[in-house]
Amino acid sequence: MARGVPLKPIESVAAELGVPADAVYRHGPFKAKLALDWVLARRPAKPGKLILVTAISPTPAGEGKTTTTIGLGDALRRIGRRVAICLREPSLGPVFGAKGCATGGGKAQVAPMEEINLHFTGDLHAITAANNILAALIDNHIYWGNPLNIDPRRVTWRRCLDLNDRALRNMVIGLGGASQGVPREDGFDITVASEVMAILCLATDLEDLQARLGRVIVAQTRDKKPVTAADLDAVGAMTALLRDAMAPNLVQTLEGTPALVHGGPFANIAHGCNSVIATRAGLSLADYVVTEAGFGADLGAEKFLDIKCRLAGLEPSAAVVVATVRALKMHGGVAKADLKGENVAAVTAGCANLVRHVENMRKFGLPVAVAINRFTADTEAELAAVAEACRALDVEVHLCNHWGEGGAGAESLAHAVAALADGGTAAFKPLYAADLPLTEKIRTIAREIYRADDVEFPATVRARLAEFEARGFREAPVCMAKTQYSFSTDPDAKGAPTGFTLPVREVRLSAGAGFVVVLCGDIMTMPGLPKVPASSHIGVSPAGHIVGLS
Incomplete structure (x- = not known):
């Protein structure tokens, strides 16, 4: 689908944001870097509004957070807003491993898809x-x-x-x-x-x-x-x-909406957000910036808000939590092989995961909307169950079909998010104070976001944290590294588990980044390949086209 859509020359995409041609450094006809000096020199009197797209805890059924980010950006542009999308760069690990590509799906994609997912601009x-x-x-x-x-x-x-x-x-x-x-x-x-x-x-x-x-x-x-x-x-x-890699990359969606794709830390083992430079560039060029943070809101969104926004002085205006009925069924106890039939009871049970993520976003002072990335197999009764769960929170639910319709399928969400962002009700605040001891920052996240009863700190970990504080890093934020599949460290504990203790295995000081990495459970900083990796299906056609990327 991506290959079949004609793209605009990248200079035209840049011009929509007011970027002059001499600040556009081409990497082929459809992708470019923006001149770093030009980007850093921009100081608008009124920066744009920052909208965070996050999601429920991921499942093999899929949530579509990146697809929704792109669809929302396209929809905002369709209703007349000046918008920029800010995304992370894909890693070759997932592309050739289990997760696959990271440029969206259906009619809600950034392009050129193959180039972005592979070497892109070399960052x-x-x-x-x-x-x-x-x-x-x-x-x-x-x-x-x-x-x-x-x-x-x-x-x-x-x-x-x-x-x-x-x-x-x-x-x-x-x-x-x-x-x-x-x-x-x-x-x-x-x-x-x-x-x-x-x-x-x-x-x-x-x-x-x-x-x-x-x-x-x-x-x-x-x-x-x-x-x-x-x-x-x-x-x-x-x-x-790193000099050239510091300049943000500009591409476009299939509908021509400008997208800044720059930086790509994972959210389960790193801080899960695109670059500060790209986000600030978007805010200086557009009225609305739609960005995403990796995996579920307990990981990517928490780090976006407690690390990136704290350190960069950013203040989001609204948040969107993405879910699918299929994923909610899995959180309600249904196996992936059994997702096809209607199961209202499982959807209702799985909504506990969605509700907790919405509640958590509100703890940061953000107004929230819920986006249901709709599948054709979703039934009216299942969708009604999601709406009922969110009605108790006084949160609007928007059914989105951007995968099949592009921006037109997310216009309801776009109108609602613009109203939230323009409403001035956001009162952003980080979850914890900078002067809390490192152990208490970890405990605050564990109790407030994961809903753990307590945290298990081995003596060696306590000693390391005390050493970090003695070196002057007491005020550093903490970057939690744990499984993305559950609020707990047990990837099989779906839904909204309670009554568990969070085990901290190791802590590492990232003095240059300015945070402390906290490794919990069995999380690995070098993933492995699955039994049948995605690389098995990737190749080059006789016509020279890359095939198998998905």
């Missing part, structure tokens, strides 16, 4: 290179006499790769003799979990980027003092690799 490759040059410099420093006295047992900086490969999670490097380096334990994270990705997405300009990179802690000395990227003289090379 993720630049991040991978910047991460790995730092890793190489650490081992090179140790090899050449180790003047900083780095303890090889306490190197915390890991290499990265933008693919799923479980075999690289833990390894020993430097084998093969003295000329091959110093043997030590190491491992790979997926690129979108790298602190360099988080830094690029939170940096406000090149100067801020360099300062953040310099603060990255990569190891400890033998007397347990921190070693930074600045200590290794790595910042200049890393910045050079």
Whole structure:
């Protein structure tokens, strides 16, 4: 479908936002980078309104959060609003793994789909290179006499790769003799979990980027003092690799709505939001900016609000929570194979998940609308059950068919969201105060967002958190890393579980990004491939077209 829709030259898309041609750096006819200097120089007297699209806890049945973000953007444009969409860049890990592409679906897509999902403008490759040059410099420093006295047992900086490969999670490097380096334990994270990705997405300009990179802690000395990227003289090379990647990317939807697609941290293991630079650019160019945060609202939205908005000074005007009847049935206890038949009781039970996410968004002071990404098999009785659950919360439910109709299928949602954003009722506030101890920030999220009874902190974790606070990071926000499939750390606990304790396994300091990563349960920072990965169906046709991306 995406290949069959004629696209506008990227200069025409830019002109709709008022971007001059000399600030558009083409990467082919339909995608471009916007000149960073031009973007940073814009200071509008009245920035646009920021609208967050989030979702219920994801299931294999699908929710369509990105598709709804795109459909809502197209719908706002159809009703005469000046709009920009802000999305994350896809990672090759999911594209070739289990989840598939991340450019929407049906008639609600950003394009050129194949290019965005694969190499795009090279940003993720630049991040991978910047991460790995730092890793190489650490081992090179140790090899050449180790003047900083780095303890090889306490190197915390890991290499990265933008693919799923479980075999690289833990390894020993430097084998093969003295000329091959110093043997030590190491491992790979997926690129979108790298602190360099988080830094690029939170940096406000090149100067801020360099300062953040310099603060990255990569190891400890033998007397347990921190070693930074600045200590290794790595910042200049890393910045050079990232310079072009800092500029936001411009593409379009199938209806020609401008879309800024930039940065791509996962929300289950990172902070799940597109770049601050792209979001601010959108707010300076459009009256409404529609953005999404990864996975369910307990992960992506919480981090968007507690990390990105807090650190960047952003104030959203409204939130949309996306659900499907199919997914609500799964949260109500129905297996994926049994979703076809009507099951009002399961929908009603599954609405507990939707209700909790709506309640959580209101804790941040945001007005909320619910979008049902409609399937043809949904029955009137099932849809009525969703409306009834939301009526008790005094929340409007909008049936959307943007997948099949494009922006025309989401106009009701667009009118409602514009009214919420224009109504001035938003009173955004983060969930926790910056001066709370790190343990209490974690406990606040666990109790208020996940509804856990308590948090389990092993002694080693408590000691690490105390160490972080002693280093001056008490006021840092926390970035929770846990399964996306449940409010708890048990991926099979669907719906709205209660009565559980949140187990914290490990904590890591991302000093450059400015937050503390909290790993809960069995979450991995390098995913693995499924038994039959999506890569099995991807190829190139005799005509030279990429096939199998979905």
